[in-house]
Amino acid sequence: MCPKANMPCRGCMGPTKAVTDQGASMLSAVSSLLNITDSESMLNEEQIMEMMMQVKDPLGTFYAFTLPKSPLRRTVKERGRKG
Amino acid sequence: MAGPIINDATVKTKERRITIDPVTRLEGHGKIEIFLDEKGDVSNAYMQIPELRGFERFCIGRHVQELPVLTNRLCGVCPAAHHIASTKALDAVFNAEPTPTAKKLRELFYMGQYTHSHIAHFYALAAPDFVLGPSAPSNKRNVLGVVDAVGVPIGAEVIKHRSFGQKVQEIVGGRATHPVFGLPGGVSKQISEEERAQMEDMAKSCVEFGKFTIKLFHDVVLANKDYLGLILNTDAYYLETYYMGMVDKNNKSQFYDGDIRVVDQTGKQVVKFKPSEYLDIIAEHVEPWTYMKMPYLKSVGWKGFVTGPSSGIYRVGPLGRINVCEGYTTPLAQAEYEAFRKTVKDLGVTGPVHHTLAYHWARVIELQYAGERMLELAKDKSITSDDIRGAFNPPKEGVGICEAPRGTLIHHYASDKDGLCTKINMIVATTNNYAAMNTSVVQAAKALIHNGEVSQGLLNKVEMAFRCYDPCNSCGTHALNGAPALQVTVRKADGSVAKTLRNF
Numbered sequence: 001m002c003p004k005a006n007m008p009c010r011g012c013m014g015p016t017k018a019v020t021d022q023g024a025s026m027l028s029a030v031s032s033l034l035n036i037t038d039s040e041s042m043l044n045e046e047q048i049m050e051m052m053m054q055v056k057d058p059l060g061t062f063y064a065f066t067l068p069k070s071p072l073r074r075t076v077k078e079r080g081r082k083g
Numbered sequence: 084m085a086g087p088i089i090n091d092a093t094v095k096t097k098e099r100r101i102t103i104d105p106v107t108r109l110e111g112h113g114k115i116e117i118f119l120d121e122k123g124d125v126s127n128a129y130m131q132i133p134e135l136r137g138f139e140r141f142c143i144g145r146h147v148q149e150l151p152v153l154t155n156r157l158c159g160v161c162p163a164a165h166h167i168a169s170t171k172a173l174d175a176v177f178n179a180e181p182t183p184t185a186k187k188l189r190e191l192f193y194m195g196q197y198t199h200s201h202i203a204h205f206y207a208l209a210a211p212d213f214v215l216g217p218s219a220p221s222n223k224r225n226v227l228g229v230v231d232a233v234g235v236p237i238g239a240e241v242i243k244h245r246s247f248g249q250k251v252q253e254i255v256g257g258r259a260t261h262p263v264f265g266l267p268g269g270v271s272k273q274i275s276e277e278e279r280a281q282m283e284d285m286a287k288s289c290v291e292f293g294k295f296t297i298k299l300f301h302d303v304v305l306a307n308k309d310y311l312g313l314i315l316n317t318d319a320y321y322l323e324t325y326y327m328g329m330v331d332k333n334n335k336s337q338f339y340d341g342d343i344r345v346v347d348q349t350g351k352q353v354v355k356f357k358p359s360e361y362l363d364i365i366a367e368h369v370e371p372w373t374y375m376k377m378p379y380l381k382s383v384g385w386k387g388f389v390t391g392p393s394s395g396i397y398r399v400g401p402l403g404r405i406n407v408c409e410g411y412t413t414p415l416a417q418a419e420y421e422a423f424r425k426t427v428k429d430l431g432v433t434g435p436v437h438h439t440l441a442y443h444w445a446r447v448i449e450l451q452y453a454g455e456r457m458l459e460l461a462k463d464k465s466i467t468s469d470d471i472r473g474a475f476n477p478p479k480e481g482v483g484i485c486e487a488p489r490g491t492l493i494h495h496y497a498s499d500k501d502g503l504c505t506k507i508n509m510i511v512a513t514t515n516n517y518a519a520m521n522t523s524v525v526q527a528a529k530a531l532i533h534n535g536e537v538s539q540g541l542l543n544k545v546e547m548a549f550r551c552y553d554p555c556n557s558c559g560t561h562a563l564n565g566a567p568a569l570q571v572t573v574r575k576a577d578g579s580v581a582k583t584l585r586n587f
């Protein structure tokens with residue numbers, strides 16, 4: 001619908017059945033655009049940070065309509081309970 | 084069809100506290116608590132908004148140009164209003180002047196919003212009180228009861244024109260409900276000639292439907308002396324407040340763009356301001372018993388739930404707009420405006436109309452205007468131009484204001500250099516009216532309930548005092564299919580529930 005009005009799809013109808021964690025899937029898609037092949041281990045923390053900071057609002061961009069389905073929140077909760 | 088039922092039998096209650104929860108035929112949730120004294124007269128009443136939503140918190144850190152799409156989720160009825168105020172705020176944040184085509188398209192789109200929103204309020208939410216009567220049995224006092232009374236063909240016309248409003252939003256805005264087309268300095272979608280022609284046809288029909296609605300209002304409401312009596316009842320439905328609304332440079336009423344004008348109880352202009360100046364004009368008061376803030380005029384000050392020149396309470400929405408303007412730019416709306424002014428003049432009113440139920444009349448005049456303005460814009464062949472996006476600059480801070488169907492709507496954002504939102508403040512239409520609505524509820528309850536005598540009809544007449552403002556408390560419809568869910572809880576003085584009446 002939105003692409004017909006020249007606007008990007010933001011996924012407001014929620015993730016499809018095939019996706020468990022839309023944000024993680026998007027991050028992995030985006031990271032495949034970065035020009036790194038088997039050299040991650042050679043990057044230092046700062047360089048990784050610099051790359052990651054190119055995505056300005058990962059939560060709002062990748063999880064805008066899908067956070068409730070993501071296992072992310074559950075994981076955080078379980079760890080919180082143990083600790 | 085049987086005549087409307089104005090009054091019903093009362094029962095005497097020994098209780099000291101009456102709760103109407105949920106109150107019905109509004110957008111969102113609300114609750115009225117009425118407290119009685121020993122004699123059974125009303126000592127006080129509150130209209131509470133028991134919801135908290137936190138939009139202003141979770142918009143922080145988001146891309147500022149996403150806000151028109153995020154904030155429009157505030158509501159299922161007026162998302163287009165939020166989208167427009169938000170897009171205008173982005174114009175200001177990005178210091179971007181929209182192109183002439185973009186301005187026309189935004190306004191055309193916005194007339195779609197007015198059309199479906201005012202139709203929904205008048206026919207589905209207000210008409211049950213006027214067509215069936217304020218004291219009709221509550222299982223009849225709903226939109227289905229109205230269709231029963233006026234006949235299915237009229238009901239079909241109502242639904243058709245409501246859908247025309249949505250369709251215009253869809254064609255121009257990209258989606259029928261939550262639009263996506265607003266960009267700083269423009270819009271995202273160009274209109275084809277077929278789409279323009281289709282909208283011209285729908286707009287023509289909306290103009291006719293506006294005429295029909297005005298006639299219906301005259302025939303059903305104004306011609307009925309019981310209703311006229313209710314409207315003119317200055318004990319129950321009359322507040323001398325300030326008024327606020329948008330006007331053009333000739334003080335004609337505007338919905339999409341203009342300056343904001345404030346007049347006093349006599350109609351004298353207090354101030355005319357630009358969106359960026361709103362914080363100098365409006366301040367907000369907080370009460371401990373509700374989640375909604377209460378704006379008031381800063382220069383006058385907060386004096387509690389009282390009216391008159393020394394209290395900063397003002398009203399917005401159809402009554403606010405009709406009281407601050409000197410007419411409309413389209414012929415049919417202007418003619419009805421003149422009829423409105425003449426009627427009140429014959430009653431001795433020359434300044435603003437303080438009769439709360441006159442909101443309904445102002446609303447049908449605005450429905451007529453929206454149809455006429457929609458037609459003017461849809462006829463203009465230049466709206467199919469591809470000149471839909473203007474230049475913009477690095478983001479900073481800015482304010483956007485439009486007139487939502489329910490009143491003046493303010494969005495104010497600030498952005499960091501990366502375009503992420505660092506500050507957001509929104510004053511929505513219903514919030515502007517909240518202090519006045521609460522005052523209206525207190526006034527109606529005090530005027531209508533005596534000696535502990537209550538009935539469903541009387542309590543509904545108390546609800547009518549705020550319903551005419553068309554409040555949108557959450558910005559989200561709560562009554563599925565329009566059938567009212569009414570629960571009245573009668574409480575003992577210690578707060579325990581003595582009796583519950585419900586119709587669902």
Ligand code: SF4
Nearest residue numbers: 001002009010011012
């Ligand atoms: S899923 Fe939502 S955001 Fe995506 S195209 Fe459909 S309506 Fe637009």
Ligand SMILES: [Fe+2]
Nearest residue numbers: 158161555558
């Ligand atoms: Fe709303």
